[in-house]
Amino acid sequence: MNTCLVCGHQRAEGAVKCPQCGSFYSKIAELIAEQEALEEMQTFRGRYKKILNSGDIKQALLDELKSAKAELTPQGKFALFVIFVFVFALIVSVL
């Protein structure tokens, strides 16, 4: 990335701060990455990605169940239900 994320001003090599608007490049990139990671975590797609990308799918599912239980919101309960369906589908496909 060689332009400022805030104002689009050309970014100088090795610069940490935009001369145009005064924004810190690394901080902005960090914040955006953090926000994207947070948003993805909150989506079911992100949850599945996390589970499927983990080396131990069984453990990841258990962790997911634990966190879904702890949430105890309608969304959490729904996630729990979806995960159970997912596990059930896995078992059925094996049998």
Ligand SMILES: [Zn+2]
């Ligand atoms: Zn700028």
